[in-house]
Amino acid sequence: MEKKEKAILVGVKFKNDLLPLSESLEELKRLVYSSGAETIAVLTQTKERPDSKYFIGSGKLKELQELLQGENADLVIFDHELSPSQARNLEEELRIKIVDRTELILDIFAQHAHTAEGRLQVELAQLDFMQTHLVGHGVALSRLGGGIGTRGPGETKLETDRRIIRKRISLLKKEIEKLGKKREVLRTRRKASDLKVAALVGYTNSGKSTLLNTLTDAKVLTQDKLFATLDPVTRRFYLDGKTILITDTVGFIQKLPHQLVDAFKSTLEETIEADLLLNVVDVSSSYAEHQIEAVNRILSELNVVATPMVYVFNKIDKESDECKLRELAAKYKPAVFISALNGKGLDDLLKIASNRLGH
Ligand SMILES: Nc1nc2c(ncn2[C@@H]2O[C@H](COP(=O)(O)OP(=O)(O)OP(=O)(O)O)[C@@H](O)[C@H]2O)c(=O)[nH]1
Numbered sequence: 001m002e003k004k005e006k007a008i009l010v011g012v013k014f015k016n017d018l019l020p021l022s023e024s025l026e027e028l029k030r031l032v033y034s035s036g037a038e039t040i041a042v043l044t045q046t047k048e049r050p051d052s053k054y055f056i057g058s059g060k061l062k063e064l065q066e067l068l069q070g071e072n073a074d075l076v077i078f079d080h081e082l083s084p085s086q087a088r089n090l091e092e093e094l095r096i097k098i099v100d101r102t103e104l105i106l107d108i109f110a111q112h113a114h115t116a117e118g119r120l121q122v123e124l125a126q127l128d129f130m131q132t133h134l135v136g137h138g139v140a141l142s143r144l145g146g147g148i149g150t151r152g153p154g155e156t157k158l159e160t161d162r163r164i165i166r167k168r169i170s171l172l173k174k175e176i177e178k179l180g181k182k183r184e185v186l187r188t189r190r191k192a193s194d195l196k197v198a199a200l201v202g203y204t205n206s207g208k209s210t211l212l213n214t215l216t217d218a219k220v221l222t223q224d225k226l227f228a229t230l231d232p233v234t235r236r237f238y239l240d241g242k243t244i245l246i247t248d249t250v251g252f253i254q255k256l257p258h259q260l261v262d263a264f265k266s267t268l269e270e271t272i273e274a275d276l277l278l279n280v281v282d283v284s285s286s287y288a289e290h291q292i293e294a295v296n297r298i299l300s301e302l303n304v305v306a307t308p309m310v311y312v313f314n315k316i317d318k319e320s321d322e323c324k325l326r327e328l329a330a331k332y333k334p335a336v337f338i339s340a341l342n343g344k345g346l347d348d349l350l351k352i353a354s355n356r357l358g359h
Pocket residue numbers: 202203204205206207208209210211221222223224225226227228229230249250251252314315316317318338339340341342
């Protein structure tokens with residue numbers, strides 16, 4: 001077992017931020033936990049705009065320096081996207097590994113990618129990140145120590161040469177395209193056979209895989225960690241005497257790194273091409289509405305707004321606030337309320353799915 005890395009988190013509230021800082025930081029902590037690291041301290045600040053050199057202001061930088069002297073931290077994680085030069089300046093000033101939110105999410109993806117296609121997609125996203133951050137890590141701090149930012153299929157230590165990276169990226173794109181073509185053939189065949197597809201979409205950790213397992217005995221890994229599923233899984237299901245396919249896929253998150261959206265295009269095609277979207281929401285989260293908005297934003301970026309959709313409010317066994325449930329039902333339609341864990345409400349879900357698929 002790798003030693004658990006100890007992380008200090010830094011979050012800055014800017015004037016125009018839509019999300020409360022506390023919500024974003026709570027999520028960052030869950031991301032840190034999901035990556036296998038441990039949060040030992042959190043530092044926050046309110047600012048007009050990021051400092052161009054260090055992202056945080058000079059006073060906060062000093063505070064962070066002092067904190068680092070007292071704590072036995074392995075790295076500092078920023079809840080933001082740092083520019084390559086900010087990351088480098090911070091590393092040189094603080095003499096510690098600096099990781100930003102994008103890099104952290106990429107690391108979780110790297111740990112959770114298991115199929116050949118998933119690994120290629122993660123490597124592509126990581127190299128894309130690396131390519132723009134080649135100046136990001138000062139020579140003073142070698143990254144050979146392991147941990148966040150060093151794991152993943154693409155990690156061969158001296159690939160810091162732009163030319164090599166560019167070559168590798170173009171190779172990966174070709175490979176991914178080849179696999180994407182295979183998917184396309186399968187989809188075309190499916191369409192010809194008139195098989196309808198329902199795709200499970202939603203925020204990470206909302207219970208998509210649990211629902212697939214309950215419905216089909218799929219045995220997909222479910223975990224109380226973010227981004228447990230990366231590779232799409234499709235299972236047959238009998239609905240009103242007809243076979244349909246249900247696809248479980250990668251979850252979404254606020255501020256999803258664009259490198260991942262780009263690299264996972266072919267995986268996301270499964271969602272784009274579905275006949276019905278089951279938008280699974282963790283109703284017990286205090287941030288359920290923000291999560292719905294984030295998911296819908298990504299769906300509209302993927303151009304799937306025309307696909308019929310059902311809001312599947314999951315985990316009702318954990319939510320007792322009737323008022324909240326009524327408000328959600330009034331705002332997001334059509335909706336069903338279920339517990340993927342204990343099976344409650346599944347009949348309603350199947351009825352509405354069947355109806356929406358035109359059975
Ligand atoms: N109480 C309760 N917990 C649930 C329910 N459905 C899922 N969970 C739990 O929520 C956590 C996440 O479930 P997953 O099915 O892995 O979620 P997911 O949407 O597939 O998540 P990612 O693959 O990470 O995007 C697990 O710990 C599940 O046991 C439910 O109806 N009730």
